[in-house]
Amino acid sequence: MKNVVxxxxxxxxxxxEQFASFWNVVFPNHWEDFTFQVLDYYLRPDQNYLDIGAWIGPTVLYAASKAKQSFGVEPDPVAFEAFKKNIKLNPQFEPKITAINKALSYKSGTMKLYKRTRFGDSSSSLIRTLSDDFHSVSVCILKELLSDYQIKDLSLIKVDIEGGEYLLIPAMRKYLKRHKPPLYLSLHPEFLKSYMKKKYPFSTEEKLKKDYINSVKRLVNSLDMYAYIYDSSSQRIERKHLAEKLLKNDEPIEILLTTAEFKLNNS
Incomplete structure (x- = not known):
């Protein structure tokens, strides 16, 4: 066991062994600092938090000290077992965490969760990228998840699902438009491009590029209810420039979407 701060x-x-390097080296050294700034800013003891793509629990365990209840959704079987183990090690937080072994997507039932290198490495996804190896997982739509687990009064939703966001976000549009919760979204353009090449191996580069652009624009159009958008340096992105910015970027990118200004004390 290890105490992390x-x-x-x-x-x-x-x-x-599989996760020791993360906890010993990665986590203490400015891992996703902006993510934790967002958690600090929005989480409060009278409202709840939904973490879609909880992995082994770093953000959910942190959130449990801030929010009324934290709901962590994780379909990867290896990551989920580690997630549950980490929750059990923290009895002060365990009653405030609900671990959900599902994936969220545009439909309910069963889907294939593909590994990228190995399960548990934080890159497994509902879209096939490097590997054809998969694990069948239970999936549901957001409406069902919220109903089944009585999730409401959300002060923040975080989505980090390794390319699956391009399937999920358009399916969440109705809920987002109605409730407009602050949304912290990780985007993985390289995963989407790899998926398209694998799914359509005989498509021309021109056709793949067109399909990629359409997928990005579809996601962006699904987020038109948010007036304020910020990148991970807390710089505002004008909504009219969001699609352009995403299409120019092949690296993972995190964006915060809100209906009110996000202003850190030191900014």
């Missing part, structure tokens, strides 16, 4: 929060995690 982030800002003003500490918790215990299992130092299983």
């Amino acid at each position: 982030k800002n003003d929060v500490s918790f215990i995690v299992s130092d299983d």
Whole structure:
């Protein structure tokens, strides 16, 4: 076991060999600092938090110290077992965490969750990229998840699902338009491009490029209810420039979408 500290929060995690390097090296060294700034800014003890793509629990365990209840959704079987183990190691947070072994997408039932290198490595996805190896997982739409687990009063939704966001976000549009919760979204353009090449191996480069542009624009159009958009340096992105910015970028990118200005004390 290992005690880890982030800002003003500490918790215990299992130092299983597969994840020891993350907890020992990656997590303490400015891993996703903006993510935790967003968590600090929006989470409060009278409202709940939904983490779609919880992995082994770093953000959910942190959020449990801030939010009323934290719901962590994770379909990867290896990551989910580690997630549950880490929750059990923290009895002070365990009652405030609901771990959900599902994937969220545009339909309900069963889908294939593909590994990229190996399961548990934080890159498994509902879209096929490098590997054809898969694990069948239970999937549901957002409406069903919220109903089944009585999830409401959300002060923040985080989505980090390794390319699956291009399937999920358009399907979430109706809920987002109605409730407009702050949304912290990770985008993985390289995964989407790899998926398209695998799915349509005989398509021309021109056709693949057109399909990619359409997928990005579809996602952006699904987020038109948000007036404020920020990148991970907390710089505002004008909504009319969002699609252009995303199409120029092949690296993972995190964006925060809100209906009110996001202003850090030090900005």
